[in-house]
Amino acid sequence: MSSEKAYVNPHVVRAEYAVRGLIPARADEIKKEIAEGKGAHPFTSLVYCNIGNPQSLDQKPLTFNRQVMALFDAPFLLEDEALVARFPADAVARAKEYVDRVGNVTGAYTDSFGYDFAREAVAACINERDHHVQPEATMEEICMTDGASGGITMAMELVLGGLEDAVMIPIPQYPFYTAQIALLGAKTAPYYLHEADRWAMQADDLAAAYNKCMEEKKATPRLLVCINPGNPTGGVLDRKVMEDVVRFCYDYNVLLLADEVYQENIYAADRKFVSFREVVLSMPAPYSTGTMLVSLHSTSKGMIGECGRRGGFLNYTNLPAFSREMLSKLASLALCANVNGQVMTALMSTPPQKGDASYESYWAEYNGIFSSLKERAALLARELNTIRGMSCQLVDGAMYAFPQITLPARYAEYNEAQNKKEGRKLALDARWSLELLEATGIVVVPGSGFGQEPNTLHFRTTILPPTAQMERMVAAIRDFQEKVYKDYA
């Protein structure tokens, strides 16, 4: 009867989410201490590189999108001529179009799958992106979601019933996946990405991971997660590798979950984004007609960076009728995605066109953000590669670098002694990340939070700090790592 013994779901206890885990929690404490003038920290502010949250690090929102959103939120403003005159004509026209499509009702529940106008916009954008591969996407295959994470949850709920079901996940992976799998009480079937091969997967590994899961965990992989461009790796897949993945999914009857939220974040000159949808539909039958695919996108990344809107969509291909029906049920159980996220997703799918009043300014903003991200991606990898005990693949895409670190042997002994003293079990890279934070105020996530090849150490950092800040950040990491090497030589 003592509530101190309150029961807690063991799946929740097991779930871990490093991106908002130990290191960021300590960072928040330090931030508070600094604000209150407490503690003696050798820095005056923190650099949050733990989460892909661009607008929190000075990335400006695209003006046109916000103008339309404001008018959609308060449609009565459209009747005020003096006010409307303060907006560009295309923003007003777009807001009017959306408001008309929803019958002037901009705060009600939408259909379970979302606003028709948003789903149509997404379908048109997908067809353009995928070079009109046949059959073209229609709005029936589009469900608006609260961010891509809403889509991940739906796809997982669709096929994971419990301990006898598993999900094939890349290692390293985005820990939202392992956390959701744990919550659903299912198992993981990990397959490794090859760091030296620009973080690509290999077909043989997939089959081996599948069989290992069946044999050792007695669980059937129902879903294969592929994050492209990669989080945390920054890798961009080559089309040939993608075809291997598709063949595997078809052959093993596994639903392919393509997490493509970074599809606009491609920096490598020799890579371009190709969607899994285009790959699947361009292959010969039966792959083109029988590979089950759920693709996800979001308004949180790209150049739009509207993380807090929780906008996104799920697009399915080759899903059998009964699965579609069950997906509809899941969507209806979620009532509907939030309307502002839906509007933002429609806007992301339909930027201003040539001749529109906002065309020049929109693309100037967009391209400004893109070149700055590209510059920072190059700068970060280049500089990290000049630091002792650190090597980093080029950041081909997405918003992250995942450098490998090597540490002096005595640092491992030190960590063991500290763990004993503190009564905890910090992994070696978690210790390193924690001490980096205490010494520099830089918040990164240890590689152990994402998974990594045995006997390797990594950390993930975003490429999001503004250039000048990133230069200071790299210098601080360099000094820290030099000190580690000096103190534990």
Next chain:
Amino acid sequence: MSSEKAYVNPHVVRAEYAVRGLIPARADEIKKEIAEGKGAHPFTSLVYCNIGNPQSLDQKPLTFNRQVMALFDAPFLLEDEALVARFPADAVARAKEYVDRVGNVTGAYTDSFGYDFAREAVAACINERDHHVQPEATMEEICMTDGASGGITMAMELVLGGLEDAVMIPIPQYPFYTAQIALLGAKTAPYYLHEADRWAMQADDLAAAYNKCMEEKKATPRLLVCINPGNPTGGVLDRKVMEDVVRFCYDYNVLLLADEVYQENIYAADRKFVSFREVVLSMPAPYSTGTMLVSLHSTSKGMIGECGRRGGFLNYTNLPAFSREMLSKLASLALCANVNGQVMTALMSTPPQKGDASYESYWAEYNGIFSSLKERAALLARELNTIRGMSCQLVDGAMYAFPQITLPARYAEYNEAQNKKEGRKLALDARWSLELLEATGIVVVPGSGFGQEPNTLHFRTTILPPTAQMERMVAAIRDFQEKVYKDYA
């Protein structure tokens, strides 16, 4: 390998959500047929009474909230003096205050629990509502959620690990609950609400339901759901009954989930809203200090009716430290509630004050909606009670009536014959609701979708159609029911 045999999570197959189930799905088909000029329907438009979605039935949003939202969404508008002059001063001041509080960053992920300014606004509003019962609520106990449904999911995930865990739910209940319980693979421990007693529960029933679940289902109730004001019942609980519920939850160490989304929708002269938080904290120890409570609220109902924003909050009381820690983890896994919903929740918690530019107009709008809802609540129950084979409790609160229907014996025989012919198993009230839809265009939800005492039949209708439409609606139900009695006498 044939994708037509794709695996689907059996929990999803089992889950049911009648509010968006068979009847609304048929309604959508009919709507499409009418739009395309197909089918021969004896009406030209549908009256959707299946879902509490007020703005879709002509309820206007509160202007002040939308003004602030628009400015918050595009903070650069605040720098345009000519534009700002088109807004009331208090809307501008409020938007500036919120924008300042978030450092001009209105699109980024927020902290897992939400914006500080919103959580502070909610805590202040709760303390006011609960007559400053001690200890006062603080923002630490408030987590912003995507609608109340986000809070329901979090609370359930916190304590439901699987088949050995159960949730005590009222019968009739809001089917979102049974659906979520099914998805989580847990069990239900139903307790009945007493129709003749204005839909109140009885303490003895709670203990009996608990024991029955332990013995027959071998599952431990971890959570007791209490919806007050009631959905679908329209009942409002008396304080004495609430104290019984609290004592039960304390004695049996069950987490009390208080779904209080209709707290502003009270129409009965002899009832007022008292929160479970106030009841718990006003009781003597150990009830006041040891009863675990999670209370939910939402921006979807009340006079605000902004369902599509997915705004809401979860407020916990007496939750032990480890449970709080796990709740924080769950919140971090959900990233954050959407920012527009958070802003709307802050606005709901802090209406314009006396002396503010929008004070008069805000309360005129608010009171206009309230009196209209109250009028429709009274009208609906009064009229339904004059229909043959129909009896309806007064609608004391919320947005629904849940009338009981009796049907001629031959209608049951007819349903059985029809089911055999159609190869399906429609419950008797589902048949009635379906035929009501086909005959009149009125969309209600059969009582079997909510659960009901054995051998009784009900349906749920919202009180949301505008008055004139509601009068036509009641007349149509009357004619339909008369015809049923005539045809199956």
